Amino acid sequence: MFTEFEAPPAAGATLPPHVHLVRPAGTVEDWTMPQHWERFTAEEHRVWDLLFARQQERLAGRVVRAFAEGLDVLHLSRPGIPELGELNERLHARTAWQVVAVPGLLPDDIFFAHLATRRFPAGNFIRRADQLDYLEEPDVFHDVFGHVPMLANPAVADFMQKLGEAGLAALASGNIHRLSRLYWYTVEFGLAREDGELKIYGAGLASSFEEAGYALESPLPRRRPFEFERVLRTRYRSDSLQQAYFIVDSFDDLLAQIEGADLEALYDGLAEQPDLLPSA
Template sequence: MFKDFIDSAEISPPVAATPPAGAAADWTVPQHWERFTAEEHAVWDLLFARQQEMLRGRAVRAFAEGLDVLRLSRPGIPELGELNARLHARTGWTVVSVPGLVPDDVFFAHLANRRFPAGNFIRSRDQLDYLEEPDVFHDVFGHVPLLALPAVADFMQALGRKGLEALDRGVLDRLARLYWYTVEFGLAREDGALRIYGAGILSSFGESRFSLESAMPRRRPFDLAEVLRTTYRSDAFQTGYFVIDSFEGLLDSVLEADLDALYEAVAPLSDLDPARV
């Protein structure tokens, strides 16, 4: 399966908004690791140590195993050249620097070509627990360790392709829900216990505990049609989560689904409230 993906041709996005000054056409920028300050590196180290301890016994095993790709020779924010050498050797993925949020077509084209865009900045010390725009800690600590697992790497590339198709069909809002409830805020059942795999939770000190231990949110078995109908909020802890049994099963469910038919089937149906699904 892995070889089938990496042998495919480069996928280009449709014409997107003009990239900012200093960025390439695909919105990438040089990382310039040497320009990060001692304080910025210290914030990374603080976040890394705090979150690694919080996730002990809470994250899926593959996350802890994938953290090896972030244990690099230099302290602080990972230098992408060294990081990419280790990550690419495992699954053919690389991380590229971008100035911030990028247009949807650019984002999904990167995923479709096994590149993950990471914001080239880090939050300040007084924003440790909340940042509206994803920074390098969320993007690299939250996403990259699981990209070292072949099934997740293939799933992310599949989502990139499905995202470009959804954009073309005008149904990106549906595909965005699948991305949200898996890649960002997914839970998994592992050895009979709930574990975290979504990057939005993995990089959040508060939601790491809330997602597993609070009695407030609903936790439902993953069902693709339900996910496509379920709304979400980006400004608060989730009120509902979907639970997968395995990454391989998640990948198969998306690759084998007729998403066009599903989009049509759910279009006339009302949206579902994640707290009441």
């Protein structure tokens, strides 16, 4: 049901505070809400600044140029949680995208509908100071620091819209589990080859202090060239360091692959094949 999970929570399970099975009060039909930037506390802005400073240092030499350029173009290095109105002026002028505030993880149909219309949902909350290293649900730091800089890149911006359109089609055909894997292994945990070196571009890596180093330097995970069929077959875990990463040669190539892919034919061809474990 949710993009970040391979299966919905079990009936009766206790949900994390920012995971909702029904639309919360204070949101409209598309689950968006006013950011109310003025309601963020000084402590919450301080947490953003702590996260930003240590992650920017952590990413030095590890992240693709497009990410660093996005931080600069969007002025994300200024202190405090970004005000979405100001951010959207710069982002929309660059790639016609905008960021919208949401209460937390969204149902897949709502999430992919936003992407298909070039709207990126950002959780309207931030972790506590004692949660700097890990938070189960994506917060405003993960969503804005991790994702938005890459949305200033035209090829990635177009790829994200194509993912939204593909997600809606996959929901209709019963293949959302496969399309979610494409999202997971690119937008969240993708690696790219740049100037002969491996670099980070996925938001799950860019916003994670531990995994930003692990993804590039640990001998444990598998690192494979990006292949559509293998990505669609490879399961993932959302609650641990990844066991596999897929490497793209360029963002233009990634966009060309999704534009040229007959995803429904791929889904049909994979229907009788077993899923792959990421460690396979």
